[in-house]
Amino acid sequence: MRPLLLLGCALLATGCVSGRQLMADAEVISTDVERARRNGAMQCAPVDLAQAEAHLEFGQGELNQGNSGRAAEHIELASAAAKRALEASRNCASKQVVVEDGSGPVVVKVTPSDRDGDGILDDVDQCPDEPEDMDGFQDQDGCPDLDNDGDGVLDSEDRCPLAYGPAETQGCPAVDMPDADGDGIPDHLDKCPNAAEDMDGFEDDDGCPDPDNDGDGLLDSVDKCPDVAGPPTNYGCPIVDADGDGINDDVDQCPNEPEDMDGFEDEDGCPDIDNDNDGIPDTLDKCPNEAGIAELQGCPDKDSDGDGIPDRLDACPDQPGIEAEKGCPKQYATIVVKQDKIEIKQQINFRSGSASITGKGSAAVIDDVAQAMADNPQIRKLRIEGHTDSQGSASSNLKLSQRRAEAVMLALIKRKVDPARMIAIGYGEEQPIEDNSTAAGRAANRRTEFTIVE
Amino acid sequence: MKTRLLALCSLAVGLLACGPVQSTAYLLDAEIQLQAARTAGAESLAPYEWTSANLYLEKAREEVGYSDYEVAVRFAEKAARSAADARAKSLAAKGRDVTPRGGVR
Numbered sequence: 001m002r003p004l005l006l007l008g009c010a011l012l013a014t015g016c017v018s019g020r021q022l023m024a025d026a027e028v029i030s031t032d033v034e035r036a037r038r039n040g041a042m043q044c045a046p047v048d049l050a051q052a053e054a055h056l057e058f059g060q061g062e063l064n065q066g067n068s069g070r071a072a073e074h075i076e077l078a079s080a081a082a083k084r085a086l087e088a089s090r091n092c093a094s095k096q097v098v099v100e101d102g103s104g105p106v107v108v109k110v111t112p113s114d115r116d117g118d119g120i121l122d123d124v125d126q127c128p129d130e131p132e133d134m135d136g137f138q139d140q141d142g143c144p145d146l147d148n149d150g151d152g153v154l155d156s157e158d159r160c161p162l163a164y165g166p167a168e169t170q171g172c173p174a175v176d177m178p179d180a181d182g183d184g185i186p187d188h189l190d191k192c193p194n195a196a197e198d199m200d201g202f203e204d205d206d207g208c209p210d211p212d213n214d215g216d217g218l219l220d221s222v223d224k225c226p227d228v229a230g231p232p233t234n235y236g237c238p239i240v241d242a243d244g245d246g247i248n249d250d251v252d253q254c255p256n257e258p259e260d261m262d263g264f265e266d267e268d269g270c271p272d273i274d275n276d277n278d279g280i281p282d283t284l285d286k287c288p289n290e291a292g293i294a295e296l297q298g299c300p301d302k303d304s305d306g307d308g309i310p311d312r313l314d315a316c317p318d319q320p321g322i323e324a325e326k327g328c329p330k331q332y333a334t335i336v337v338k339q340d341k342i343e344i345k346q347q348i349n350f351r352s353g354s355a356s357i358t359g360k361g362s363a364a365v366i367d368d369v370a371q372a373m374a375d376n377p378q379i380r381k382l383r384i385e386g387h388t389d390s391q392g393s394a395s396s397n398l399k400l401s402q403r404r405a406e407a408v409m410l411a412l413i414k415r416k417v418d419p420a421r422m423i424a425i426g427y428g429e430e431q432p433i434e435d436n437s438t439a440a441g442r443a444a445n446r447r448t449e450f451t452i453v454e
Numbered sequence: 455m456k457t458r459l460l461a462l463c464s465l466a467v468g469l470l471a472c473g474p475v476q477s478t479a480y481l482l483d484a485e486i487q488l489q490a491a492r493t494a495g496a497e498s499l500a501p502y503e504w505t506s507a508n509l510y511l512e513k514a515r516e517e518v519g520y521s522d523y524e525v526a527v528r529f530a531e532k533a534a535r536s537a538a539d540a541r542a543k544s545l546a547a548k549g550r551d552v553t554p555r556g557g558v559r
Contacts, residue, residue, distance in 0.1 A: 042502060046501040046502035046505070047501050047502070047505045049502060050501070050502045050503075050504075050505035050506040050509065051505060051509065053506070054505075054506055054509040054510060054513070055509070058509075058513055061525065065522075116498075116499075117498075117499050117500070117543075117547050118498050118499070118501065119501045119502075131495070131498035131499055132498055133497070133498055134497050134498050134501060135497075144498070
């Protein structure tokens, strides 16, 4: 009983894992299908695209019904078809070209054409105005083959369209004519009556097999280009670099357009005339690898101080400002907003030994700081620092400076400044800016500072 | 009592037979649409739609084999739609009049 239970559990676990794996595979295929479609597979590889989509749908349907076995078959077929569609559509995505219009050169996208709609693009279609008949016989050249076996009987009337035969037998090999090698070519027409013709589309009428059509020493069965001579190192295909860009056609995604070798995606063999896709051709783009605008010859519209006003319109590009001041900081009576701090022109005064703010001048400074915080939302954190002179004990000075900094922060909160944008720190006598041995120096050291942290 | 039992049995048989009959009608419709698409030259003029239509029809037949009639009907309908699209696209490519052919339902 126990072994049976264990076996059942193991089977169940295997089923779950395989189902999950298939779902993951389906996701990958779905992405490939989407990419192929974007690349233009609808034009370049319609049959493969349709197969990939349909089998993917079937596979997912079977998975939903719990039929992992049937799902796996469909997923496998979908995967192969999606790969073919992707491969075939590599070169059919829109290409960029520069054209001249009234305002100057602009980059436009050009989609390859297929005039006869047979799924074979015009640039490789040997018959661009006649649709390929897609009858499984030499369907890659784009030309319809009306008489596949070349026996003079049209395929539409030929009962054996792939076997040589006279019209009397409706295109099928004549049974009463001797044909020793059984290749469908009667012995009296067969130059090699004892060796069967290989019927590979190359000199098939003579009756002699051609094991190496192009005579490059590589048998057709392993020759990727059986009709064009090429070295074995290139699988029997000629090493060609049609556009002379130094990238051989077998790996060149744009074999007829030379790569521009500008250091940007130079490996694919396709010229990138507008690297940053900003619509300004690289030849006129001062910043070819950064998207930009025409007014700046293709360079990005920078905003160095982050105040929302681009540098080209900002009279103070290094200082955050407001639009009304053409990007410069707003002018305040008692303060100046700088990149890293809010500088105050007069000190905030406190009662002696206390954190109580006194004087109209102090209130004016705090009013302006509050207004600056409202005008500059890009200031996310302001540190209010309290400093004292060296008179009295260091610890009491530290506590007093902390209380004073907090008092200023409280005053700003009362003026509607968000507390989350501020922090109050008392430094005591630790950071003097003048000599504490003179009265003037001590007065300067008793101060409040506002530092922009973020 | 006997009469009631007979009527009940007839109803059950009728309901059970409904799936195969209905799916066969849809399959027949799809086959006709495909034939029409072939005549219009869809194999070469609308290869995407033509391939889809054939695959859906094949799958619909397979589902009938598994007695999954609901799914079979769904795929047969898709096959018919794809075939009709293939025919329309082919005729448009040839620059002829597009008149959908009636199906069996």
